[in-house]
Amino acid sequence: MPGLDRQLVEHKLPIKDGYLPVKQARRRMSMDTELKVKEEIERLLKAGFIRPAIYADWLANIVPVLKRKTGAVRICVDYRNLNEASPKDEYPMPMADMLIDGAAHNQMLSFMDGNAGYNQIMMAEQDIHKTAFMCPGHIGAFEYTVMPFGLRNAGATYQRAMNSIFHDMIGHSLEVYIDDVVIKSPEEGNHISSLRKAFLRMRQHKLKMNPKKCVFGVQAGNFLGFLVHQRGIEIDKNKAKSIMEALPPRNKKELQSLLGKINFLRRFISNSAGKIQPFSSLLKLKQEQTFKWEEQHQQGFREIKDYLSNPPVLSPPKRGRPLKLYVSASEVSIGSLLVQDNKEGKEQVVYYLSRTLTEVERSSDIICSHTLSISSPRQT
Numbered sequence: 001m002p003g004l005d006r007q008l009v010e011h012k013l014p015i016k017d018g019y020l021p022v023k024q025a026r027r028r029m030s031m032d033t034e035l036k037v038k039e040e041i042e043r044l045l046k047a048g049f050i051r052p053a054i055y056a057d058w059l060a061n062i063v064p065v066l067k068r069k070t071g072a073v074r075i076c077v078d079y080r081n082l083n084e085a086s087p088k089d090e091y092p093m094p095m096a097d098m099l100i101d102g103a104a105h106n107q108m109l110s111f112m113d114g115n116a117g118y119n120q121i122m123m124a125e126q127d128i129h130k131t132a133f134m135c136p137g138h139i140g141a142f143e144y145t146v147m148p149f150g151l152r153n154a155g156a157t158y159q160r161a162m163n164s165i166f167h168d169m170i171g172h173s174l175e176v177y178i179d180d181v182v183i184k185s186p187e188e189g190n191h192i193s194s195l196r197k198a199f200l201r202m203r204q205h206k207l208k209m210n211p212k213k214c215v216f217g218v219q220a221g222n223f224l225g226f227l228v229h230q231r232g233i234e235i236d237k238n239k240a241k242s243i244m245e246a247l248p249p250r251n252k253k254e255l256q257s258l259l260g261k262i263n264f265l266r267r268f269i270s271n272s273a274g275k276i277q278p279f280s281s282l283l284k285l286k287q288e289q290t291f292k293w294e295e296q297h298q299q300g301f302r303e304i305k306d307y308l309s310n311p312p313v314l315s316p317p318k319r320g321r322p323l324k325l326y327v328s329a330s331e332v333s334i335g336s337l338l339v340q341d342n343k344e345g346k347e348q349v350v351y352y353l354s355r356t357l358t359e360v361e362r363s364s365d366i367i368c369s370h371t372l373s374i375s376s377p378r379q380t
Helices: 031-047 080-085 096-103 125-131 154-165 188-205 237-244 252-264 272-283 295-308 366-379
Strands: 050-052 060-066 073-077 108-113 141-144 174-177 180-185 215-218 220-223 226-229 233-235 323-329 333-341 347-356
Touching: 031 050, 031 060, 031 073, 031 141, 060 080, 096 174, 096 180, 096 220, 096 226, 108 188, 108 220, 125 141, 154 174, 154 188, 180 188, 180 220, 215 220, 233 237, 237 252, 237 295, 252 272, 272 295, 272 333, 272 347
Parallel strands: none
Antiparallel strands: 050 141, 060 073, 108 180, 108 215, 174 180, 220 226, 226 233, 323 333, 333 347
């Protein structure tokens, strides 16, 4: 599969001063896994994504990931050592919340996903050898000629390319976050022309999309984990379901996983910091301390589930209309609610914000707490 032109983008792997190449110790695998790895290596070779590595100085292990539906193996590479040695690319990534807001309130939408996204970008020739990885048994060692998944700055490189390709469409008829693209039209009649312009741009730069993950000309769809449509933004039912059906966590790791799911939805949850505060003591447990799920934790969990059983529909702000900010403060948290009146004068929720107070802040009086709840949104 031909990739994007090198003059547009290629992925480079600079190394920080003081770091030397690392060859990881070889790991063992079962015979069944080894056979599946060999099949995947042959596919990658045929596609031109990899080539044999000779005299590799950087050498990493693979981490085979089983695809449940097909039983095949997807090869991931353990690039921890290489990533540690690579300086961070400070290219500014778009703010997901703003892209989601931009996709809502449109009559017609089309969603696209990059086909083997990262692999459409070529590796800089001088850095190909750094991507080398070893396979079990007699399969051998290989290196990527295209940008693989797992490299520290791969997302930034891809976003830079997409911003360059769609620079004049972003924020108007298109939003893009790495390989997730949405074409949007406030009026249905303009959608075909917006799609045509996007396709011409993709053809010009040889950017491929995955047809199995594309949906065209719909009124609603999933973008970056949320349901967007003309009325606004909703929580994806599957994400709410994963919390609603979750059992009480049995240890700190399971609690952290649960809170990660809740925090992903925090813009929909009134005073989310206050709602998860009952779990804070469990998060502070040291390794030798016992994790004990008690009634106050279960009560907090029930309250979150009750709230998510009927979550609000958020309405991104519209230009030209005033916004209202409501603030609240308690002994442990502060929160704010941004709303905007619709044409009928009814308030619509734009965003919920909240955070837990520090020990110093908890000693402040209520006026200071309310002042914090006003200033905190600007810092979020």
